[in-house]
Amino acid sequence: MKQTITVFKGDGIGPEITDAVLEILDAAKADLDYEIFNVGEAEYEAHGALIPDDAFTSFEKTRVLLKSPITTPVGKGFRSLNVMMRKKYDLYANIRPARSNAAIKTPFENVDIVIFRENTEDLYAGVEEMIDKDTAHSIKIITRACSERIIRDAFEYAVKQGRKTVTCVHKANIMKLSDGLFRDIFYEISKEYPQIEANDKIVDNTAMQMVMNPQQFDVIVTENLYGDIISDLSSGLIGGLGLLPSSNLGKDFAMFEAVHGSAPDIAGKGIANPTAFLWSACMMLDHLGKQEVAARIRRAVDAVLADGNCLTPDLGGHGTTAAYKDAIIAKLA
Numbered sequence: 001m002k003q004t005i006t007v008f009k010g011d012g013i014g015p016e017i018t019d020a021v022l023e024i025l026d027a028a029k030a031d032l033d034y035e036i037f038n039v040g041e042a043e044y045e046a047h048g049a050l051i052p053d054d055a056f057t058s059f060e061k062t063r064v065l066l067k068s069p070i071t072t073p074v075g076k077g078f079r080s081l082n083v084m085m086r087k088k089y090d091l092y093a094n095i096r097p098a099r100s101n102a103a104i105k106t107p108f109e110n111v112d113i114v115i116f117r118e119n120t121e122d123l124y125a126g127v128e129e130m131i132d133k134d135t136a137h138s139i140k141i142i143t144r145a146c147s148e149r150i151i152r153d154a155f156e157y158a159v160k161q162g163r164k165t166v167t168c169v170h171k172a173n174i175m176k177l178s179d180g181l182f183r184d185i186f187y188e189i190s191k192e193y194p195q196i197e198a199n200d201k202i203v204d205n206t207a208m209q210m211v212m213n214p215q216q217f218d219v220i221v222t223e224n225l226y227g228d229i230i231s232d233l234s235s236g237l238i239g240g241l242g243l244l245p246s247s248n249l250g251k252d253f254a255m256f257e258a259v260h261g262s263a264p265d266i267a268g269k270g271i272a273n274p275t276a277f278l279w280s281a282c283m284m285l286d287h288l289g290k291q292e293v294a295a296r297i298r299r300a301v302d303a304v305l306a307d308g309n310c311l312t313p314d315l316g317g318h319g320t321t322a323a324y325k326d327a328i329i330a331k332l333a
């Protein structure tokens with residue numbers, strides 16, 4: 001029986017890159033059925049709900065969501081729709097692989113870093129209050145349960161993927177209790193994985209080291225906010241946000257999305273780079289047990305990037321989303 005997945009089209013460049021990616025999935029014979037929903041700001045303006053009930057119901061049934069970027073309108077009750085989705089479905093593990101591609105020239109070569117970002121707590125817990133009109137407090141929450149599961153997932157991944165090192169990124173020299181707890185749990189769990197080297201780095205030093213010597217990093221596990229920042233940094237190492245995919249995994253649900261936002265500055269111009277979203281779809285195919293299809297798509301993308309004829313402007317080319325997509329489909333054929 002064909003597997004059904006849920007697709008959210010989103011805002012900005014979301015619809016354009018979704019159409020391109022679904023066309024490529026079909027061309028690669030991924031053999032999927034889609035339940036497709038418009039979500040986000042445009043959907044809110046049209047029908048009064050940011051995410052229609054049917055879209056939630058679909059995800060709760062299929063348990064697999066391919067989600068393009070969504071703009072969260074200011075003042076519509078949500079801090080961020082992305083954060084809401086991650087919390088509602090307890091998608092606690094945000095996995096972001098940043099790999100150099102031989103065809104994309106940057107000052108950094110042979111980068112291959114996989115970031116495991118805790119997705120449900122830290123300063124993103126949303127516990128904020130005004131103490132008086134000139135004083136705001138935001139509470140950082142770190143718990144043993146949430147730290148243990150993301151750290152264990154990072155080590156399990158390292159073992160399964162034949163990785164050598166897991167680095168814990170923190171700021172425990174200043175936040176001795178919260179980040180100290182995260183780091184202590186990291187070293188406790190590391191004892192269960194003697195075959196993997198475990199080390200830790202303070203987040204500011206990590207930022208500097210990622211630029212000076214990114215090849216030293218293998219798997220990184222970190223808290224929510226640091227993970228957000230260093231993954232954008234890692235995208236800069238490999239050629240930009242257009243190339244950084246991600247998965248958001250929980251016990252029961254899985255959501256796949258590009259790390260970038262809805263890029264309103266280029267929306268509708270037909271020049272969005274769909275690669276990050278396509279590689280997110282490949283992570284979804286791996287998750288669904290369709291590794292062979294994912295590998296074929298990745299090879300086709302590599303070939304098109306190597307040809308260099310229709311690279312989108314963010315990669316230094318003059319190509320369009322459509323030409324790039326067509327070139328990938330041609331390689332698949």
Ligand code: ATP
Binds near residue numbers: 242259266271272
């Ligand atoms: P968010 O707050 O939703 O993460 P953001 O403000 O960080 O969004 P993005 O939407 O991620 O911003 O865009 C940042 C910059 O990167 C913009 O100039 C945008 O045009 C560019 N960009 C992001 N994604 C892509 C893409 N897929 N193709 C081309 N350019 C992109």
